[in-house]
Amino acid sequence: METNPELVAALVQRVFEELTAGQAARAQCDGLFPTVNDAVESGLVAHKKLIGMSLERRKDIIASIRKSVLDANEDLSRMAVEETHLGRYEDKVRENILCATKTPGVEDIEPRALSGDHGLMLMEYAPVGLIGALTPITNPTGTLINNSISMISAGNAIVFNPHPNASHTSTRMLQVIHKAIVDADGPQGLVSCVRNPTLETAKQVIEHPKINMLVATGGRPIVDIVLRSGKKAIGAGAGNPPVLVDETATIRKAAHCITSGASINNGIFCTCEKVVIVVQEVADSLVKFMQETGRVYLLTPEQAEGVTRLVVTPERHINGKYIGRDVQVILHDAGIDIGPEYRLAIFEAELDHPLVWLEQMMPILPVVRVNDVNEGIELAVEVEQGNRHTAIMHSTHIEHMTAFARAVQTTIFVKNGPSYAGIGLGGEGHTAFTIAGPTGEGLTSARTFTRQRRCTLCESFRII
Ligand code: NAD
Numbered sequence: 489m490e491t492n493p494e495l496v497a498a499l500v501q502r503v504f505e506e507l508t509a510g511q512a513a514r515a516q517c518d519g520l521f522p523t524v525n526d527a528v529e530s531g532l533v534a535h536k537k538l539i540g541m542s543l544e545r546r547k548d549i550i551a552s553i554r555k556s557v558l559d560a561n562e563d564l565s566r567m568a569v570e571e572t573h574l575g576r577y578e579d580k581v582r583e584n585i586l587c588a589t590k591t592p593g594v595e596d597i598e599p600r601a602l603s604g605d606h607g608l609m610l611m612e613y614a615p616v617g618l619i620g621a622l623t624p625i626t627n628p629t630g631t632l633i634n635n636s637i638s639m640i641s642a643g644n645a646i647v648f649n650p651h652p653n654a655s656h657t658s659t660r661m662l663q664v665i666h667k668a669i670v671d672a673d674g675p676q677g678l679v680s681c682v683r684n685p686t687l688e689t690a691k692q693v694i695e696h697p698k699i700n701m702l703v704a705t706g707g708r709p710i711v712d713i714v715l716r717s718g719k720k721a722i723g724a725g726a727g728n729p730p731v732l733v734d735e736t737a738t739i740r741k742a743a744h745c746i747t748s749g750a751s752i753n754n755g756i757f758c759t760c761e762k763v764v765i766v767v768q769e770v771a772d773s774l775v776k777f778m779q780e781t782g783r784v785y786l787l788t789p790e791q792a793e794g795v796t797r798l799v800v801t802p803e804r805h806i807n808g809k810y811i812g813r814d815v816q817v818i819l820h821d822a823g824i825d826i827g828p829e830y831r832l833a834i835f836e837a838e839l840d841h842p843l844v845w846l847e848q849m850m851p852i853l854p855v856v857r858v859n860d861v862n863e864g865i866e867l868a869v870e871v872e873q874g875n876r877h878t879a880i881m882h883s884t885h886i887e888h889m890t891a892f893a894r895a896v897q898t899t900i901f902v903k904n905g906p907s908y909a910g911i912g913l914g915g916e917g918h919t920a921f922t923i924a925g926p927t928g929e930g931l932t933s934a935r936t937f938t939r940q941r942r943c944t945l946c947e948s949f950r951i952i
Contacts, residue, residue, distance in 0.1 A: 517676040519666030520659055520683045524692040527647045530677030531618045532698060535645035537675035539615060543594055549674040550593040550641055556668035557588045557633050557661070564629050564664070568657045572625055574812025579753035580629065582913065583921075587633040590912045590919040594641045596934035608949040613938035615643030616720070617700040620693040624706045626756040626812065626849065627921050628654035631705050632661045634921040636679055639703075640669075641934035647699060648681040649690040651706075659683065694719075701937065705922045715927070722936065723926040724758075727877025728847045729907060730868035731761040732892055734861040734883040735769045741904070742882035743777030746853075747784055749880065749906030751831035756812040756849045758923065759878045759900060759907045763844050763871050764834070764855040765864045771857045775834065783831040785815065787824075792835035794822040795852060800842045806849070815851040844871060861885075865892045872896055876925035880907050899925040 521527040538546065557564075565580035597613035619639050623631040628650055639646050650658030662681050669678050682689045694702060694717050702714040702721040711723035731749070733742050750761040766774050778784040787795060798821055799810045810818050815833050819826055826833075837844055837854035844854050858864040861883075872879055878900040881892050893901045900910035900923065909915025911923070911931070920931035929936045 517666070517670075519662045519677070519680050521680055522683060524647065524649075524682055524689050524696060527677075527680035527682060528618065528696055528698050531645035531647050531680050534675035534678040534680075535615070535617055535643075538640070538645065538678060539643050541674075545673070546641065546643070547594050549669050549672045549678075550637055552668040552672035552674075553633070553637055553640070553665055554588045556664050556671070557584060557629075560661075560664045561585065561588075564657060564661055567660060568628050568654070571657050572628065572654050572812070574626060575753040575756050576814070583627065583630040583753065584633060586911070586913050586919050587630045587637070587921060591634045591637040592641070592918045592933045593637060594934065596638075597642055597938060603950040605950070607947045608945040610943040610945075612941050612943070613642065613935055614941045616937060616939055617644060618698060619644050619646045619701045619703055619937060620696065620699040621646050621648050621703045622690055622693070622706060622710060622714070623648060623650045623654075623658060625651035625654045626758070627705075628658040629661050631921045632658060632665065634919065635703065635705075636665050638920075638922075638932055638934045639937045640678060642937045644701075644937055645675075645678050646680070647693055647696075648679065649685050649693045650681065652686050655685050658685070703922060703932075703937075708926075711926050721927065722922070722924050722929055722932065724922040724924045724932070725875065725877070725926045726847050727758045727875045727925070728762050728845070728871060728873055729759060729878040729880060729898075730763045730765055730871045730896075731880040731882070731907070732861075732864045732868045733764065733766040733770065733774055734864065734881075734885060734888050735767045736885040736888065737770065737882035738884065738904075739770050739773045739882075740777045743774055744781060745882065745904070745906040746774075746880075747778055747781045747832055749908055750853050751783065751815075751851050752906075752908055754812045754814060754849075755851045755853075757908065757911075758847075759911055760849075761853065761880055761907050762847060763868075764853060765858055765868050765871070766855060767861055767864060768857045768859055771855070775836075775855060778832075778834060782829055785819070785826050785830045785833045787833050787835040789836070791819075791822065791824055792837075794824075795819065795833065795835070796841070796843065798822050799848065799850065799852060800846065804842050804846070806846050811849045813850060818850060818852060839867070845873075861888050861891075865895050868892065869895050872898060877923065878902070878907060878910060880905075880910075899923055899930050 912919035
């Protein structure tokens with residue numbers, strides 16, 4: 489067979505260019521790569537280096553990440569709001585502080601040991617290797633911080649693919665985390681991302697044969713996609729958290745908690761109260777106390793109709809233009825001008841109102857009256873729609889709270905506090921911005937991103 493010298497030369501040149509491009513990308517690595525494949529190759533090398541390091545050095549890397557993201561917090565919070573137009577600057581700052589300080593580190597993978605008549609069993613949490621993580625537009629900074637700390641604490645490397653419409657903020661946050669790792673003498677490329685993340689690069693991450701685990705934080709469709717990938721997948725999906733208020737609740741306190749919980753970050757946390765269900769007997773008081781916070785605007789039925797026409801499309805979808813916007817912006821477009829002190833608009837809704845059933849992710853909150861707590865529980869379970877995400881209750885009646893918690897089966901159940909207490913903001917417990925309801929891991933932490941390995945030593949090492 490004859491060889492074509494020109495073709496051979498062109499091929500050699502191309503291979504050389506690809507190799508040098510890859511080397512150049514690695515040489516001045518800031519965590520961003522031209523292709524998914526480059527990010528993957530770099531992640532594999534970094535993972536090997538990480539597991540060759542001591543746990544003490546891994547702890548240093550985590551400490552460096554925590555510090556660096558806190559240093560960059562204000563700039564990145566501002567950038568997130570400017571790029572995505574979602575949420576509130578001061579709440580993004582709180583979100584990042586929460587993720588930097590309350591995401592568990594290496595201590596979360598402490599091994600278990602069991603000794604008995606037959607010897608010793610040691611159970612260790614080993615890394616899964618390379619993780620592909622898809623992150624949402626709603627929390628482009630918090631999810632990256634939270635996932636990085638959890639996944640690296642467990643000894644993994646990560647290829648992120650953030651939401652394309654939050655790509656500037658996400659890639660900037662990734663660079664901050666990457667530099668923090670390298671500054672602590674950690675491996676380059678331990679966290680990585682393509683320079684321009686798109687849905688196509690997300691698909692490449694999902695399908696890449698060298699990525700061992702997928703973690704999707706987003707809506708139901710992307711969770712379904714990763715679950716069908718054939719890989720081990722963790723899905724953290726959408727919610728529609730109902731808050732139920734019964735006649736035994738401390739109503740003024742409930743009003744304050746719901747106001748704060750539903751309006752934080754303009755309602756874009758997946759955990760935020762999205763529907764109020766209140767027992768008729770205390771409904772007027774609840775609405776009155778909410779208004780008395782000075783932060784809640786009560787819409788008249790006509791105004792509520794106008795706002796609904798604006799934020800819900802004729803096909804009964806949420807109008808994306810208004811997701812995460814300030815209440816003043818939304819109401820202004822409906823012809824209602826309110827002062828800057830307001831954080832939330834509420835309205836009395838019938839059962840079939842679309843905002844009762846759709847995850848609105850904006851500071852517009854429907855309030856539905858029910859005759860008694862049992863009717864309330866039944867409705868709240870329906871409204872939650874089997875997302876297994878979050879539910880909240882205000883009550884002092886232990887049986888009522890137990891009945892609701894049992895019926896609703898959510899991953900997070902908050903009693904007598906704002907919804908965000910359930911993610912550790914003013915509540916006990918660690919935080920997670922990947923709340924895996926559909927796949928059952930719950931509030932994820934380092935241990936979630938591991939595989940368990942057992943070592944059995946027969947007949948020895950029981951010392952009592
Ligand atoms: P989204 O589902 O549109 O996007 C999430 C991620 O998946 C993004 O990176 C996006 O690029 C990717 N993606 C989406 N569709 C894809 C497709 N067809 N192919 C490849 N990749 C795809 O969600 P969002 O609008 O970014 O975030 C808001 C949603 O996320 C809400 O429903 C909210 O409840 C949910 N959320 C859940 C949690 C949780 O922990 N459970 C946390 C934050 C947000």
